[in-house]
Amino acid sequence: MPLNDALKRHKTELLDALKADDRACLESRLPELRSADIAEILQDLLEDEDLLRGRALLERLPLERRASVLGHLHGEEQLAITEALGDDALLAVLEEMGADERTDFYKLLDDDRREALLRRMARQEREELKRLASYEEGTAGALMTSDYVAIPAGMTVSRALMRVRQTAPDAETVYQLYVVDTEGRLAGTLSLRQLMVARPGARVDDLMIHDVIHTSVDTPQEEVARVVARYDLLALPVIDEARRLVGIVTHDDALDVMESEATEDIHKGMSIGALEDGVGRVPLWSLYRKRVTWLVLLVFGNLFSGAGLAHFEDTIAAQVALVFFLPLLIGSGGNAGAQAATLMVRGMATGDVGVRDWGKLLGRELLVAGSLGLTMALAVAPIGVIRAGEAVAMVVALSMIAIVLFGSLLGMCLPFVLDRLGWDPATASAPLVTTLIDASGVLIYLSIATLILAG
Amino acid sequence: MPLNDALKRHKTELLDALKADDRACLESRLPELRSADIAEILQDLLEDEDLLRGRALLERLPLERRASVLGHLHGEEQLAITEALGDDALLAVLEEMGADERTDFYKLLDDDRREALLRRMARQEREELKRLASYEEGTAGALMTSDYVAIPAGMTVSRALMRVRQTAPDAETVYQLYVVDTEGRLAGTLSLRQLMVARPGARVDDLMIHDVIHTSVDTPQEEVARVVARYDLLALPVIDEARRLVGIVTHDDALDVMESEATEDIHKGMSIGALEDGVGRVPLWSLYRKRVTWLVLLVFGNLFSGAGLAHFEDTIAAQVALVFFLPLLIGSGGNAGAQAATLMVRGMATGDVGVRDWGKLLGRELLVAGSLGLTMALAVAPIGVIRAGEAVAMVVALSMIAIVLFGSLLGMCLPFVLDRLGWDPATASAPLVTTLIDASGVLIYLSIATLILAG
The missing domain is CATH 1.10.357.20 (SLC41 divalent cation transporters, integral membrane domain)
Known part of the structure; x- marks a missing residue:
């Protein structure tokens, strides 16, 4: 990983502080680091099977940060690091995660844990989670988040701006807004940029683009990424069979898909099946299985x-x-x-x-x-x-x-x-x-x- | 290209209208199509060596649209389609393009044409273009655009918002703002989201993140894309040796880099050199050269x-x-x-x-x-x-x-x-x-x- 030198130093310092249990140093260093970097430190700890220190590190983070760090880990790592958390503590972290990451994590849990979490949730939350978890892996539905800004048709610019201000902390992106009709169907889209330069009394319907580039919940994720790339989108809205807006796929998720699909294609080019994790972390048995099928077939060939x-x-x-x-x-x-x-x-x-x-x-x-x-x-x-x-x-x-x-x-x-x-x-x-x-x-x-x- | 059916129909209709020279139909159809789609139609025309109709199509577009369509074409295609344009007409299109696309296009031109264009430009514009064109291909410098929103340190939130409104139409992204000191050095960054929920009288210095994730002009583009992916960035600021902010690389460019680098890696995996264009368009002689070197070496091996x-x-x-x-x-x-x-x-x-x-x-x-x-x-x-x-x-x-x-x-x-x-x-x-x-x-x-x- 080509981290710059400052980051490498930060990492070493933090690891040393963790090992020495130097709380003062940890308190001062942690806020300086990005979630992706803390996640990498956690991964190093997990790779050294230092679960104890890993959990200590996670516990030292404020709740919001904890959720975002967790979102950067792989499935196996997420499970290992949160195993010791009680149901209430886990729920608190889950609620801080983005809807898409929360769903991915939820899908990893065993039935007992799922039940325990669902029982603690409000009804709407529970329905939402179950709905998002129901989409097939590798589709737009599984990739999308429900944290977007939807605006009812007919709203004025000034009220729409107020709505943006109110939802700002929760939404994945507030920079592209989606206008929906009374049935929840996608009616148009406009950018925050457009909204900011418009007359406050104007109606969003008069500003929005009606012919929105969109995709459906069952579109394969590589096609989703390609549409985002083709039209330089910040986010791609996803609709269900009834043309209702049900989520958005954001540019950063498209970038991740582009990278993992490229890896999958490169591996396929050598008759290696899709690995569920990096080559250094995937279980040996799985690595064997993903390679052996074609090798033996080709022996006969x-x-x-x-x-x-x-x-x-x-x-x-x-x-x-x-x-x-x-x-x-x-x-x-x-x-x-x-x-x-x-x-x-x-x-x-x-x-x-x-x-x-x-x-x-x-x-x-x-x-x-x-x-x-x-x-x-x-x-x-x-x-x-x-x-x-x-x-x-x-x-x-x-x-x-x-x-x-x-x-x-x-x-x-x-x-x-x-x-x-x-x-x-x-x-x-x-x-x-x-x-x-x-x-x-x-x-x-x-x-x-x-x-x-x-x- | 897995276009949806509506798009395929649009394309066929537009091509038919072009062939029949049906102006009314063209006028009604063109505004409905996205630049990426019009660019694809142009590519089809060029592939059929129908340069005349391609140029006619381009001329029918409003200037801004013309620039954006051109930005979606490959180098060879850009040259072919603009060859017949006079210097003034070409300059007009160039000025509507993003700074990064303008630079890429400028680099394709021969010396005479470059001189003619430079002579017609204002001094500042000329210096800017020459500076952007001086960075080595495949680096952050060559990838970045200078169309970003820079805010002087010490500005209030309300003035910064005004600045955003003023620059909105030109900047590549107004959603991430960069604060620079009096020397033009990158001092911090804040998002439009932060700005919108802040007190109007607050100073940007008190809101901004000081420790900005950035890169330098000579960073290889694949590393740039990886940093954008790692930190889920909308844009990555680029600094020169004196730590002055000189440009940003936006998320959509990072996505394009990710795709083309993956293609290059896949080809390298088979000892094929980097192709300058798609496999169906690259000149035969070039395709031969990129494949033969290693093949012959391996004969000896x-x-x-x-x-x-x-x-x-x-x-x-x-x-x-x-x-x-x-x-x-x-x-x-x-x-x-x-x-x-x-x-x-x-x-x-x-x-x-x-x-x-x-x-x-x-x-x-x-x-x-x-x-x-x-x-x-x-x-x-x-x-x-x-x-x-x-x-x-x-x-x-x-x-x-x-x-x-x-x-x-x-x-x-x-x-x-x-x-x-x-x-x-x-x-x-x-x-x-x-x-x-x-x-x-x-x-x-x-x-x-x-x-x-x-x-």
């Missing part, structure tokens, strides 16, 4: 290359030197193919490449891959001559062009095919593509060898 | 596996069946190794994994990779028995464990080693890791084979 080789046993036995170039050829094809697949998968994920571009992209890949294959063939040919004579060199060079070209086209097309079949295009991972190219590369290479060397 | 095979020629000739399992073994090792490398590289990029975690991660990888190797050995053993007898099956199973274990540890350690050497850890791409594992896998496999089968 690779049997095809073995079968191909067995089929050409005589060619190999007659010219063992052919084997020397086998890893090189299938490796090169795999590399070029994985490149092509990665370019397509990422392009499709960012919306840069669509299915309708397929034809054009195929033409481009044909040219680029052809040039790549030719370059690589020229690089390998002299080595082939030196190590195994001209005939084998010719076989290797021709195979290089054919395998790189075939591999690239396969890598390029696979994501589109998977997409058509209703699969995630990211299933066209580097391991899958290289395994497919291993098998086909063996066939291409040894067919060319049999043809030329037998002739 | 793969010669080591060939040399290894040549060394064991006798073992292979004696037992050709060994070759059948070669792609499987080095492929499996490569897959497991590339997974391990990817997990580390991404963990280091997100700050989730640090060099100090190396020891702990090594222990974890040892356990996980050992289990993976064992599982894969169990999967392959029966096939080995069927296809080549018990002795070869034993060799293959033992080699699988050894190669997967070795490959995973290599893949895990390589990013750390590269980082120590001052290289980008992302250089430990899947193609590099698999090539290294190809060569070492050959040695491991055939050494074990020679040992066991000769015995």
Whole structure:
């Protein structure tokens, strides 16, 4: 974590003060630190299994700060650090959290604890929490918060400003306001900026934008993040089936989604399933499971290359030197193919490449891959001559062009095919593509060898 | 691009109206569309090389809208669409753009055009543009805008609010205000939210946070984005060497950086250099160059596996069946190794994994990779028995464990080693890791084979 030096020093000082139980120092240092930084110190303590000191640190924070620090921790960490808190103390922290973070935390708790908390809540609060917790993970509904400023249609600017002042401490953002009709349906939006420069007697209906960019509760979170990015939004309003405004997704949550979705995509590119936590913290068993499935599947996939080789046993036995170039050829094809697949998968994920571009992209890949294959063939040919004579060199060079070209086209097309079949295009991972190219590369290479060397 | 259906319809209607030159329809449709959407229509026109219609569309927009649409285009597209504009017309558009977008566009122009524009500008404007254009690409300086609200220390709340109202239309964000001293140094920050609920006669100095999260002009943009994400900021102030406030990076720019850096990292993971544009638009020659360098380097790297095979020629000739399992073994090792490398590289990029975690991660990888190797050995053993007898099956199973274990540890350690050497850890791409594992896998496999089968 590239923290600046001042922050690193703050952290060391605070940890020392905690260890020495130096209350005076703690009292003076803690207010200077941001919640994200205190959360990181807590994470360090938890990683050293120093739960006692971690809880002591949390208890020293004012309630509001405690809630915000807690919001920066991962699920497992939140549970560990709050385990010893009584139900009333936990409820007090929960009530200070943002509605979205409160919901995420609530979902981690076991049934007994949930019941105990719900029983202590006011009815409206309880309904709200249950509603937010009901949306599926990874959707706009699970990401959104209900702490937004809604303004009834027909209100004047001066009254709307008063409303903003009153709700300021609670709302996630007061800078974008949402106008709702009597049914709670989203009717328009206006910014605090607009409100501030408007005539106090004007009505919000006359200022607002009617055609609001919005999303629905079941939209996948990566699409939510992309809409926020596309339109440079501070927040994106979320509506239910009845077009009622039920929440907003704020820019900072969109940024977090963008980062975690990128991590997931990068991992998928290597056939690693989505991890529920950082690679250093996720349980070993889970890490094993997320990696093993595809690895074992690909073991069976690779049997095809073995079968191909067995089929050409005589060619190999007659010219063992052919084997020397086998890893090189299938490796090169795999590399070029994985490149092509990665370019397509990422392009499709960012919306840069669509299915309708397929034809054009195929033409481009044909040219680029052809040039790549030719370059690589020229690089390998002299080595082939030196190590195994001209005939084998010719076989290797021709195979290089054919395998790189075939591999690239396969890598390029696979994501589109998977997409058509209703699969995630990211299933066209580097391991899958290289395994497919291993098998086909063996066939291409040894067919060319049999043809030329037998002739 | 997953646009909602209404947007798709809007687009089709607008394109039809453009083609039919239906002015009435255009006039009614255009104000309904967002700049990002009009920009996408323009991109479609440019892709179809319909420059004429693209320019006609741009000319139909009011000046402010024209600037904002232009800001959504890529560099090449901006140049193409504005090529026919006279210097005065271009200057008018430039002046409506945000300072950061104006600077990016200015940097694309050739010297003659730059001179012509500078000559037409007021002195202050010119200095400002030249200053912003002087920062290196990919740094906070190049990313920031100078359109922020600065408030002199000592101002009262009511005067600060007046200042906000006056600057509202120009500033990128009026929601976070920056207090500067008489030297222009960043002295504090406060939010519009704070300002709105404060007593009008209070002084901003008494409300502001003194210890402002900030960055310097030369901070890499990926770190800027990470700071914005970490502290959930609306904007991050940027200071120069003299601690003077020189700009801010807003949340929407941080989101764009997060997305483009993720794309760059994903491409790097396959040894593809950073593309200057989307994969469907980047020139073919550039795409070739960004892919060929490492591919050819790896051809030479793969010669080591060939040399290894040549060394064991006798073992292979004696037992050709060994070759059948070669792609499987080095492929499996490569897959497991590339997974391990990817997990580390991404963990280091997100700050989730640090060099100090190396020891702990090594222990974890040892356990996980050992289990993976064992599982894969169990999967392959029966096939080995069927296809080549018990002795070869034993060799293959033992080699699988050894190669997967070795490959995973290599893949895990390589990013750390590269980082120590001052290289980008992302250089430990899947193609590099698999090539290294190809060569070492050959040695491991055939050494074990020679040992066991000769015995």
